[in-house]
Amino acid sequence: MVSSDPWSLLPRGQLPGLWPLCCELAQSLRRDRSRHRPCQSEIHTTILTKPETLLLVPRLVSDFDALVPSEAATLTAVGNSTVPQGATFRIAGMRFTPTLGVRLFTKPPGTTATWSTMDNLVANGTGSLDYAYTVPCQAAVGTWSIQARDEGPWIQGDFNGDGIVNSVDWSIMNTKWFTADAFLDINRDGLVNSIDFSILNLNWFKTGRSGRVSPAIQFNVTAAQSCGP
Numbered sequence: 001m002v003s004s005d006p007w008s009l010l011p012r013g014q015l016p017g018l019w020p021l022c023c024e025l026a027q028s029l030r031r032d033r034s035r036h037r038p039c040q041s042e043i044h045t046t047i048l049t050k051p052e053t054l055l056l057v058p059r060l061v062s063d064f065d066a067l068v069p070s071e072a073a074t075l076t077a078v079g080n081s082t083v084p085q086g087a088t089f090r091i092a093g094m095r096f097t098p099t100l101g102v103r104l105f106t107k108p109p110g111t112t113a114t115w116s117t118m119d120n121l122v123a124n125g126t127g128s129l130d131y132a133y134t135v136p137c138q139a140a141v142g143t144w145s146i147q148a149r150d151e152g153p154w155i156q157g158d159f160n161g162d163g164i165v166n167s168v169d170w171s172i173m174n175t176k177w178f179t180a181d182a183f184l185d186i187n188r189d190g191l192v193n194s195i196d197f198s199i200l201n202l203n204w205f206k207t208g209r210s211g212r213v214s215p216a217i218q219f220n221v222t223a224a225q226s227c228g229p
């Protein structure tokens with residue numbers, strides 16, 4: 001994608017709070033004020049962290065490392081991906097950065113569920129992971145998701161792992177605003193809020209290697225006849 005127009009990177013529907021401010025700024029810069037239209041006033045006071053940065057840093061965004069499928073980090077289920085409560089589920093990971101940290105996230109069934117930290121690992125010398133997870137007895141029955149993030153080279157804020165921090169990542173954060181979603185809680189204080197947004201904003205348009213966030217895998221938890229000691 002190539003874009004040098006900063007306005008094209010400010011989709012109105014995805015930037016509540018920012019759009020009115022940007023709109024007001026644009027209106028104030030126009031000479032013919034008779035053509036002004038009122039901007040909708042819906043400024044969220046907790047999100048006003050240098051929003052002008054989003055507007056005033058236009059640049060070409062085509063110069064980042066495109067996703068190379070053979071280099072993208074992946075997770076796979078080892079063996080059966082349907083496991084009863086209390087059983088162990090095994091995961092293999094590939095193409096992470098050798099000897100650097102990898103953070104595993106898990107999400108329970110449900111469309112409004114949020115990610116929580118499953119574990120923190122270190123990839124071995126070949127960039128692989130071998131992880132065993134024992135499903136808690138109280139785990140909800142249904143489809144769970146797991147994904148991993150290569151924490152060393154990950155650009156803070158590149159939630160979709162495409163190698164650039166932009167409005168797509170903000171739209172992801174926006175869907176979990178004021179939740180405890182661990183995947184989006186960049187500073188790990190337990191809440192997705194303006195502090196995390198300010199970090200994302202600081203990295204706006206920052207680029208790097210894509211594929212550092214693995215696609216999510218699913219495993220199905222079934223009810224156990226008995227579980228635990």
Ligand SMILES: [Ca+2]
Pocket residue numbers: 157158159160161162163164165166168169
């Ligand atoms: Ca991104």
Ligand SMILES: [Ca+2]
Pocket residue numbers: 185186187188189190191192193195196
């Ligand atoms: Ca936070």
